[in-house]
Amino acid sequence: MERKKAIWGFVFTIPAIVFFLIFDFYPVANAFWMSFFKKDLLSLNPPKFIGFKNYTYLFTSEAFWNSVKATAIFTFGTFVPMVLVSLALAALIITRKRFQKFLQMAYYSPAVLSSVVAAMIWLLMFDPRGLANQFLNYFFNTYGVDYHWLSNENMLRLATIIVYFWKYVGYFTVIFISGMASIPRSIHEAAIVDGASGWQDFRHITLPLLKPTTLLVSVMSMIQCLKTFSTQYLFVQGGAPRGPIDVITLNIYNTAIRDHQIGRASAMSVILFFVIMFFTYLQFRVSRSEEVSY
Amino acid sequence: MKKFFVALSLLLVILSFAAKVELVFWTHEDPNRTPLEEGYIKEFQKMYPNVEIKRVTYPSDKIKEVLLTAFAARKGPDIFNIEIQDEYPYIVNERVAPVNLNALGLKSYNDLKNQYLEGSLDAVTYKGKIYGLPLELTNWCIFINKKYFRDVGLDPEKDYPKTWEDMVRISEKLVIRDGQIIKRRGFDFRYPYYLTFFVPMVEQLGGALFSADGKTAIINDNAWIRVLDFMKQWGPNGKNLGSPTYTAARKEFNKDNNTVVMCESGLYQIDRIRTENPAFYNSNEWMVVPWPVFKNAVRDVKSNYYGHYYMVNAESSKEEQEWAWRFINFMLSHPQDYLVKVGLIQPRKDLIESDVFKNYPYSDVFLEDMEKAHIVPLHPQGPQIEQLIREAVESVMLTNTSSRDALNTLKRKVNDLLKEEQ
Known part of the structure; x- marks a missing residue:
C-alpha cells in the first residue's frame, strides 16, 4: 500500500520534474557546456571547443575583476543594512498595537513594483535637478550643490544600493515579522514575569530564537544582491558610467548581447552560479547548527 | 453536380x-x-x-x-x-x-x-x-531655439555656432545654473552615440578610428587628446555646460521648456516637434544650422550618418x-x-x-552636411568599440582621469580587441 502511494506520489511530481529539467536544468547544463566553447551568437559556424580558455581569459581580465569588485561592493553594501533595518522595522511594527497591517503593506509595496519601474522612478530623482540633490541641499543646508549621484563613482554605487534597499527592505521586514510571530507568546510572557525589560526580551529571547530567520534573510538577500541586474542596466542606459556598477550580471548581458560571445558569457554565469551555490551551501550548513526548538 | x-x-x-x-x-x-x-x-x-x-x-x-x-x-x-x-x-x-x-x-x-x-x-x-x-x-545638424538666443542678446541668424569653440562660448552665455546644477543647457551632445558625433570631431582634427588597413585603431593621439580635452572642459569638472547624466537634450528641446537651447539631431526631429509640440512647431522659433567644425580643423567632416x-x-x-x-x-x-x-x-x-525634398524645411542644410560626412565606422566589434570610447570620454568628463590616461587605456583596449578578432 505504502509503495503504491509512493509510486503515485512520484507520478504526480513528474510534471514538476519535467518542467524543472527543461526550464532550469537544461539551461544550466547548456551554460556549463557552452562555457568550454568559442561561439559567436550570430555565426552559423559550429562552436569551437577551447577548453578552459574562457575561464583563463576571465581570470586575467581587468573588466571581469572590476565586475567582481562592483558586485561585492553592491552586495555587502546592500545586504548588511537591509538585514539590520528590516529586523529593526519588523521589531517596531510587531510591537505596534494599531496600523500593524497597514505598515506591513506600506513597507512591502515597493517589492510589488517591477524593478524597471523602480529604477526609472529613482533615475528621475537622481537627475541633477531631481529630488535627491534638493534633499541633500536642504539637509546639509547647502545651495545648488550637485552631489553627482549618477556620475561620481561612489555616489553612483550608493544610488544603486538605495534603489535596491528601498525596493526589498519591506519584503524582508515581512519575513522577519512572520519569524517573530512564530515565537510562542508564552516565552515572552515568562520573561516579562521574570522581570525582563522590553529590550532584554528582544535581546535575549527574540534575537536568539530568530536566528534561523535572520540567517534565511541574510542569505536570501545576499543571493538576490548577487543577481542584481535591472537597476544597474537602467542606470547605465540612463547615462551613468558603467564601470562602477558593472556587476557580473550586467557584464554577462553585455558579453552575450553586445559582444555576441556566448561562450564567455556562459563561463561568467557558471562562476556566478558557483558563488551563489557556495552561499546556499553555507546557508544549509549554518542553519542546521542553528535550529531552534520551543 | x-x-x-x-x-x-x-x-x-x-x-x-x-x-x-x-x-x-x-x-x-x-x-x-x-x-x-x-x-x-x-x-x-x-x-x-x-x-x-x-x-x-x-x-x-x-x-x-x-x-x-x-x-x-x-x-x-x-x-x-x-x-x-x-x-x-x-x-x-x-x-x-x-x-x-x-x-x-x-x-x-x-x-x-x-x-x-x-x-x-x-x-x-x-x-x-x-x-x-x-x-x-540620418545625419545630425544643430537645432536652435531662437527665442532663448534673443533673450541673451544673440541674433540666432548670425550668431549661431559655426565652430566647436563658438559652441562653448555661446553655451556659456546661454547656460543657467542654480549653483552647480544646470537648469538650462545651451547645448548638449547626444550621449552615448560616440561613433556618430565624437569620432568625426576627432577626424576634423586629423585623427581617425582605424588605420587605412583596418589593423590598428586610434590614429593620431594628438587629435584624440584635443577632443578629449574639449569634452573634459564641457563636462561638470570643467565649464559645467552639460553631462551624460542629464535628460537627453533632443527630448527636452521639443518641449520648449527653457531647459535646453540647442541639440543635435536628424531631420526626423522636425516631425517629432510637430507631433509632440505643435505650438512650438508653428511658432517659427526654431531653426536648423550646420554641424560645427573645430576652428583649426584640418578636415571639414560633419557628423557621421x-x-x-x-x-x-x-x-x-x-x-x-x-x-x-x-x-x-x-x-x-x-x-x-x-x-x-x-x-x-x-x-x-x-x-x-x-x-518635395527641396521645399522641405532645412533639407538643404542636412543634405549639404551629409555630402561632407561619411557613414559611421562599420566593424563586427563596432558596439564594443563604441562602449570603450564611451568609457574614455565619460572618464574624462565625470572623473579626474587625464585625457592622456584615458586615451592610453582606450588605445590598449581597442587594439587588444582588434587582435582578438584577427
Whole structure:
C-alpha cells in the first residue's frame, strides 16, 4: 500500500520534474557546456571547443575583476543594512498595537513594483535637478550643490544600493515579522514575569530564537544582491558610467548581447552560479547548527 | 453536380490558404511611421492576397537584443531593420539574404545603385553583393531655439555656432545654473552615440578610428587628446555646460521648456516637434544650422550618418525572400511620403531631385552636411568599440582621469580587441 502511494506520489511530481529539467536544468547544463566553447551568437559556424580558455581569459581580465569588485561592493553594501533595518522595522511594527497591517503593506509595496519601474522612478530623482540633490541641499543646508549621484563613482554605487534597499527592505521586514510571530507568546510572557525589560526580551529571547530567520534573510538577500541586474542596466542606459556598477550580471548581458560571445558569457554565469551555490551551501550548513526548538 | 462544385470550391479555398505566404516584419517603434507602413501593408495585401504581412514593433533600444536572440535561436523574422552598425554583423555572418533583383524588376546591381545616391549602398555591400535597402539615412545638424538666443542678446541668424569653440562660448552665455546644477543647457551632445558625433570631431582634427588597413585603431593621439580635452572642459569638472547624466537634450528641446537651447539631431526631429509640440512647431522659433567644425580643423567632416536598412532573413524560404524583397521595394517606392509624413530621408535620387525634398524645411542644410560626412565606422566589434570610447570620454568628463590616461587605456583596449578578432 505504502509503495503504491509512493509510486503515485512520484507520478504526480513528474510534471514538476519535467518542467524543472527543461526550464532550469537544461539551461544550466547548456551554460556549463557552452562555457568550454568559442561561439559567436550570430555565426552559423559550429562552436569551437577551447577548453578552459574562457575561464583563463576571465581570470586575467581587468573588466571581469572590476565586475567582481562592483558586485561585492553592491552586495555587502546592500545586504548588511537591509538585514539590520528590516529586523529593526519588523521589531517596531510587531510591537505596534494599531496600523500593524497597514505598515506591513506600506513597507512591502515597493517589492510589488517591477524593478524597471523602480529604477526609472529613482533615475528621475537622481537627475541633477531631481529630488535627491534638493534633499541633500536642504539637509546639509547647502545651495545648488550637485552631489553627482549618477556620475561620481561612489555616489553612483550608493544610488544603486538605495534603489535596491528601498525596493526589498519591506519584503524582508515581512519575513522577519512572520519569524517573530512564530515565537510562542508564552516565552515572552515568562520573561516579562521574570522581570525582563522590553529590550532584554528582544535581546535575549527574540534575537536568539530568530536566528534561523535572520540567517534565511541574510542569505536570501545576499543571493538576490548577487543577481542584481535591472537597476544597474537602467542606470547605465540612463547615462551613468558603467564601470562602477558593472556587476557580473550586467557584464554577462553585455558579453552575450553586445559582444555576441556566448561562450564567455556562459563561463561568467557558471562562476556566478558557483558563488551563489557556495552561499546556499553555507546557508544549509549554518542553519542546521542553528535550529531552534520551543 | 452540385456536390462536385461544393467540393471544388472547398478545394480552392484550401489551396488558397495553403499557398498563403506569411511574412513577419520587425521594426522599431516610430509613431509617425506606423500608420504609413500599416497602410502600405494593406495595399500590398490587396494587390497580392496570397501574402500576409505581420508588422511587429519594438522600442528602439530593445529591438537589437530581441532580434539577436531570435536569430541565435534561428527564429528570426523575415524582414527587419536596425541601425547599420548593428546590422553589419548580420551581413558578415551571412544571416541575411542579398537583394533579389528579380523581385525588384531590375537586371543588375548597377541598375539598383543608379536609383540611389552614390555610396549610399556601400554600407550593405559585402563581397560584391548588396544586402539591404535603406529605410533612412540620418545625419545630425544643430537645432536652435531662437527665442532663448534673443533673450541673451544673440541674433540666432548670425550668431549661431559655426565652430566647436563658438559652441562653448555661446553655451556659456546661454547656460543657467542654480549653483552647480544646470537648469538650462545651451547645448548638449547626444550621449552615448560616440561613433556618430565624437569620432568625426576627432577626424576634423586629423585623427581617425582605424588605420587605412583596418589593423590598428586610434590614429593620431594628438587629435584624440584635443577632443578629449574639449569634452573634459564641457563636462561638470570643467565649464559645467552639460553631462551624460542629464535628460537627453533632443527630448527636452521639443518641449520648449527653457531647459535646453540647442541639440543635435536628424531631420526626423522636425516631425517629432510637430507631433509632440505643435505650438512650438508653428511658432517659427526654431531653426536648423550646420554641424560645427573645430576652428583649426584640418578636415571639414560633419557628423557621421547612420542608416536603417531593410534586410531579409537568409533562412526564410526562397519564396518568402522573394516576396519580402517585393514588399520592401513597394514600401520604399514612396520616398516622398516617408519624408513628408515621417521626416526620413531615403537616399534615392528621385527624392533628392524632387521639389518635395527641396521645399522641405532645412533639407538643404542636412543634405549639404551629409555630402561632407561619411557613414559611421562599420566593424563586427563596432558596439564594443563604441562602449570603450564611451568609457574614455565619460572618464574624462565625470572623473579626474587625464585625457592622456584615458586615451592610453582606450588605445590598449581597442587594439587588444582588434587582435582578438584577427
